[in-house]
Amino acid sequence: MIRETDNGFGEWGGYMQAKIDKLEEQFEQSSNFLRQSTLFAGISIYVNGLTNPSADQLKRIMMVHGGVFHHYERSYTTYIIASNLPDVKIRNMNTSNIIRPEWVVDCVKENRILDYTKYLLYTNQKPSQPKLMFQKKEKPIDKFETVQSSNHEEPSNDEDKECLNIMKELDDLNKIMKGQNNQSVPNNASPDILEEEEPHVEPLGQKEEESSKQAATTSKFAKSAIDPNFLSEFYNNSRLHHIATLGAGFKQYVSELRAKHSGTFPQREDIRGKLPKLDTPQTYPQTIMHIDMDCFFVSVGLRSRPHLRGEPVAVTHSKGTDAVARPGTDRQKERELYLKRLEQKSNNYMKSEKIKSGFEGNESLSEIASCSYEARKMGVRNGMFVGQALKLCPGLKTIPYDFEEYKEVAFTLYNTVAQYTLNIEAVSCDEMFVDLSDVLNELQAATMDFVGLVREEVKTKTGCPCSAGVGGNRLQARMATKKAKPDGQFFLSPENVEDYMANIPIDDLPGVGYSTSYTLEQLKLKTCGDLQQIPLAKLQQEVGKKFGETLYQFCRGVDNRPLVYGQIRKSISAEVNYGIRFTEYAELEKFLRQLCAEVHSRLMGIKRRGKCITLKLMVRAKEAPIETSKFMGHGYCDNLTKSTTLPDYTCDLDVITRTILTTMKSLNIPPKELRGIGIHIGKLDNPDENKAKKENVLKTMFNKVAEKRKESSTQNPEPTKNELKSPIKPIPEKRKTSPTTPEKKPSKISKKGRGKSKATKTIDVSNMLQNAAKRKVQEQLPPDIDYNVLAELPEDIREEILREHRQYTSANTVSKQESTSPEAIRNPSPNVEAEFLQALPPELRMEIERDMNLHRKNVAVDSKTSESSNKCETESKPPESENIFDQKNCRHLIESWIESSESPEECDVDIFAQNAQELIQTRRITDLLVPLRLLHRLISAKESCVWHAAYKTILNVVQREMVATYGSKMMLEEAVDCNKCA
Numbered sequence: 001m002i003r004e005t006d007n008g009f010g011e012w013g014g015y016m017q018a019k020i021d022k023l024e025e026q027f028e029q030s031s032n033f034l035r036q037s038t039l040f041a042g043i044s045i046y047v048n049g050l051t052n053p054s055a056d057q058l059k060r061i062m063m064v065h066g067g068v069f070h071h072y073e074r075s076y077t078t079y080i081i082a083s084n085l086p087d088v089k090i091r092n093m094n095t096s097n098i099i100r101p102e103w104v105v106d107c108v109k110e111n112r113i114l115d116y117t118k119y120l121l122y123t124n125q126k127p128s129q130p131k132l133m134f135q136k137k138e139k140p141i142d143k144f145e146t147v148q149s150s151n152h153e154e155p156s157n158d159e160d161k162e163c164l165n166i167m168k169e170l171d172d173l174n175k176i177m178k179g180q181n182n183q184s185v186p187n188n189a190s191p192d193i194l195e196e197e198e199p200h201v202e203p204l205g206q207k208e209e210e211s212s213k214q215a216a217t218t219s220k221f222a223k224s225a226i227d228p229n230f231l232s233e234f235y236n237n238s239r240l241h242h243i244a245t246l247g248a249g250f251k252q253y254v255s256e257l258r259a260k261h262s263g264t265f266p267q268r269e270d271i272r273g274k275l276p277k278l279d280t281p282q283t284y285p286q287t288i289m290h291i292d293m294d295c296f297f298v299s300v301g302l303r304s305r306p307h308l309r310g311e312p313v314a315v316t317h318s319k320g321t322d323a324v325a326r327p328g329t330d331r332q333k334e335r336e337l338y339l340k341r342l343e344q345k346s347n348n349y350m351k352s353e354k355i356k357s358g359f360e361g362n363e364s365l366s367e368i369a370s371c372s373y374e375a376r377k378m379g380v381r382n383g384m385f386v387g388q389a390l391k392l393c394p395g396l397k398t399i400p401y402d403f404e405e406y407k408e409v410a411f412t413l414y415n416t417v418a419q420y421t422l423n424i425e426a427v428s429c430d431e432m433f434v435d436l437s438d439v440l441n442e443l444q445a446a447t448m449d450f451v452g453l454v455r456e457e458v459k460t461k462t463g464c465p466c467s468a469g470v471g472g473n474r475l476q477a478r479m480a481t482k483k484a485k486p487d488g489q490f491f492l493s494p495e496n497v498e499d500y501m502a503n504i505p506i507d508d509l510p511g512v513g514y515s516t517s518y519t520l521e522q523l524k525l526k527t528c529g530d531l532q533q534i535p536l537a538k539l540q541q542e543v544g545k546k547f548g549e550t551l552y553q554f555c556r557g558v559d560n561r562p563l564v565y566g567q568i569r570k571s572i573s574a575e576v577n578y579g580i581r582f583t584e585y586a587e588l589e590k591f592l593r594q595l596c597a598e599v600h601s602r603l604m605g606i607k608r609r610g611k612c613i614t615l616k617l618m619v620r621a622k623e624a625p626i627e628t629s630k631f632m633g634h635g636y637c638d639n640l641t642k643s644t645t646l647p648d649y650t651c652d653l654d655v656i657t658r659t660i661l662t663t664m665k666s667l668n669i670p671p672k673e674l675r676g677i678g679i680h681i682g683k684l685d686n687p688d689e690n691k692a693k694k695e696n697v698l699k700t701m702f703n704k705v706a707e708k709r710k711e712s713s714t715q716n717p718e719p720t721k722n723e724l725k726s727p728i729k730p731i732p733e734k735r736k737t738s739p740t741t742p743e744k745k746p747s748k749i750s751k752k753g754r755g756k757s758k759a760t761k762t763i764d765v766s767n768m769l770q771n772a773a774k775r776k777v778q779e780q781l782p783p784d785i786d787y788n789v790l791a792e793l794p795e796d797i798r799e800e801i802l803r804e805h806r807q808y809t810s811a812n813t814v815s816k817q818e819s820t821s822p823e824a825i826r827n828p829s830p831n832v833e834a835e836f837l838q839a840l841p842p843e844l845r846m847e848i849e850r851d852m853n854l855h856r857k858n859v860a861v862d863s864k865t866s867e868s869s870n871k872c873e874t875e876s877k878p879p880e881s882e883n884i885f886d887q888k889n890c891r892h893l894i895e896s897w898i899e900s901s902e903s904p905e906e907c908d909v910d911i912f913a914q915n916a917q918e919l920i921q922t923r924r925i926t927d928l929l930v931p932l933r934l935l936h937r938l939i940s941a942k943e944s945c946v947w948h949a950a951y952k953t954i955l956n957v958v959q960r961e962m963v964a965t966y967g968s969k970m971m972l973e974e975a976v977d978c979n980k981c982a
């Protein structure tokens with residue numbers, strides 16, 4: 001049990017406790033700011049794994065509605081929220097309070113606390129055989145026409161209008177409920193006119209682009225970054241953010257599925273029965289499938305709009321209305337500036353065309369996320385401005401986003417494929433590479449028969465078509481998908497590879513961007529066929545040695561890149577390039593703090609630390625109009641980035657915030673000129689290292705505590721000029737310890753308790769001696785100098801102060817070496833010791849003398865070890881025992897150890913047992929008894945046979961040592977067995 005009142009660095013605390021407390025304190029502070037209701041008062045949640053709404057969104061809901069969000073599961077956490085937990089995770093868990101995230105959402109919708117049992121994730125099953133409770137999602141009846149057809153009619157009658165209001169209210173609710181998310185915006189979301197975010201901030205039926213004044217009064221939604229709700233709404237509505245979140249989520253999902261997998265695929269047997277048998281057994285070489293949903297967002301949207309099938313349809317935030325010209329905007333100027341830059345820099349023909357056409361008139365600058373193949377026949381493309389698309393296809397129907405549905409379909413796609421193999425490289429929410437070699441060899445089925453059945457299954461389950469390309473490597477598979485689309489499949493056989501590749505445009509190859517494409521176009525090279533004619537050396541001369549070689553291989557269909565199943569994240573970021581409008585620094589600072597919190601929460605989400613913190617800014621270019629053509633867009637900007645590399649990895653919000661604020665100040669940019677802000681954390685630490693560390697929880701905890709101690713010793717504030725001069729101000733009680741001396745438990749020998757010294761065996765002798773020595777030194781110092789302050793100061797400053805007081809101290813001159821140095825206090829002279837002992841009652845003196853001898857013995861052993869292991873620390877560092885039972889937060893370490901691990905690591909059990917053994921050998925068994933009883937109590941409460949076994953191992957070691965040292969066993973509970981152990 002962790003003490004609720006503990007501050008983490010007090011008697012019981014340690015690093016973990018402090019961290020947890022800090023997180024909860026931050027949560028509490030932010031909650032105060034956001035709270036709108038007390039709906040979840042008294043309820044705490046802990047989110048385990050990938051959920052929808054995400055952990056961050058749930059956290060926000062809790063903040064808004066008066067609940068508590070636990071970053072770590074606590075023994076008193078009310079509910080664990082999860083959508084799906086790996087078997088290994090739940091094996092040792094009590095599943096009676098694991099509920100689905102929908103409970104939180106529904107409670108908010110109904111504004112009351114609902115019966116959680118209806119949302120239990122697992123019911124009526126053994127913990128080791130979890131059964132997911134699937135709940136059919138009820139779709140709100142789409143009473144009014146959700147299709148925003150190109151004639152942009154407002155709802156025609158009152159009923160429709162009412163529906164619109166209800167929908168808007170629901171939308172409002174969702175917007176409140178959906179908060180920040182914890183993944184990075186992808187690279188392609190970097191500030192760029194083509195990727196500019198335009199969150200859907202207008203309710204349906206309202207004109208898309210209005211003057212800012214009008215918009216601010218007619219919409220409840222946050223319009224610019226000065227609104228405290230802006231950030232969450234931005235991420236809630238940002239399609240790129242959703243795509244990135246899902247993409248990263250599925251990478252993790254695949255890793256989790258692989259980690260928990262038993263090694264067998266029962267569904268293979270089912271599909272075997274449906275597949276025609278091969279005439280002769282075959283050994284399949286590497287066979288890669290690339291599977292991709294067709295016009296994903298559109299297909300999902302059409303599930304509830306079957307009448308639009310076969311029509312040109314596009315998913316976009318906009319209804320396609322023309323923009324209302326706002327004062328100060330100048331489209332033509334922006335158009336010119338963009339085109340000039342594109343011409344000078346990237347030679348990006350497609351972008352140029354997009355700008356030319358998009359900025360020509362007054363049409364919508366909203367982007368099309370996805371368009372149907374019927375729209376594509378008319379020249380419409382994904383990423384096009386809506387205005388431009390409507391010119392090409394006046395009958396284009398536009399439909400809104402539905403991120404929840406995309407997620408649901410994406411899960412079905414992944415789960416369907418994962419039934420047959422887990423050799424999956426997740427690419428995005430609707431796309432993956434799959435190595436089929438293993439499953440095909442087992443099934444002995446024809447490749448495309450198998451692929452056909454899988455596609456059919458996906459279509460049946462999701463109602464959406466997908467296409468698949470198959471080849472000998474990932475490049476061939478991806479290129480094959482081009483031919484397969486839409487709703488088809490294509491196998492690129494080895495003998496056809498080179499011919500097939502010959503017709504592929506060069507810019508379809510992975511890694512070929514606009515500039516490579518332009519360079520090669522200048523040489524009249526447009527297709528892979530053209531490239532195949534070019535000698536390697538020439539290609540390398542044009543595009544560089546490495547990339548030249550890659551292209552040389554790619555154009556022939558050669559690709560040696562293996563599929564990657566567990567992808568390691570290299571950086572994390574949060575960027576906003578919409579709605580950035582500040583008038584003063586205070587607003588900017590507030591937003592930066594929010595964005596830091598956002599990126600920090602994403603960092604925490606992936607449990608990593610970073611070293612390089614980058615601030616990315618989009619600043620209005622000098623020649624750009626102040627008002628952007630796109631409402632609240634970033635317009636034509638200069639991009640600035642400034643990075644700071646920290647001396648060490650961090651995941652500390654304060655450090656991130658401080659770095660960002662300092663960087664911002666150093667750039668000295670007027671806040672009103674900012675149009676986009678991003679924070680990027682790179683140089684992330686190695687997760688394998690983290691894993692290795694995690695594997696030895698106890699050791700890690702020790703290290704953290706030691707680090708904290710070191711930190712607190714180096715973080716003592718530099719003395720100010722005033723502090724150097726006397727009178728030296730008294731310092732708070734808490735700091736009145738030598739910085740290098742670890743805080744000790746207060747001695748249990750109080751005046752009152754002296755007579756009971758035997759019973760209260762825990763006597764901190766060294767602390768008592770140090771106090772006695774301190775008193776002695778203090779007596780010799782001028783009355784206005786506090787020894788504690790003096791001891792904390794660097795030696796030269798201490799000397800200076802003493803010099804100043806020389807006249808005063810002439811009579812009582814104290815040798816620096818002997819009495820005023822912290823060292824003198826840590827190792828009091830024999831005189832001080834003798835004096836101190838003389839003052840004690842004889843019985844107590846004898847006991848202390850015995851303990852002192854032991855203490856010295858330990859110190860001698862400790863300093864010997866530390867001398868040999870770390871020479872540079874021997875001078876200044878006090879001897880610190882590494883024995884867990886000697887830690888002042890021993891109890892907490894034990895609790896954290898048991899709480900944080902599903903099963904103990906063998907090495908941790910060994911450390912624990914050895915530490916106990918050491919205590920017995922040094923006859924300090926009273927220090928051992930309580931922790932061992934605690935250990936027994938915590939482990940007994942855990943339904944985990946591995947933990948039960950760990951306890952028995954420790955107990956055996958302890959009792960063996962007891963018999964050897966004392967001739968009898970310790971009075972300890974032996975039984976921890978559960979039914980399963982038996």
Ligand SMILES: Nc1ccn([C@H]2C[C@H](O)[C@@H](COP(=O)(O)OP(=O)(O)OP(=O)(O)O)O2)c(=O)n1
Nearest residue numbers: 239292293294295296297298369370371382430
């Ligand atoms: N810049 C981007 C890229 C993608 N998407 C969304 C919309 C797409 O529907 C979905 C999948 O992207 P694809 O590139 O796979 O495109 P589609 O699935 O729409 O079409 P295709 O059939 O060509 O794959 O992601 C988006 O909104 N913005």
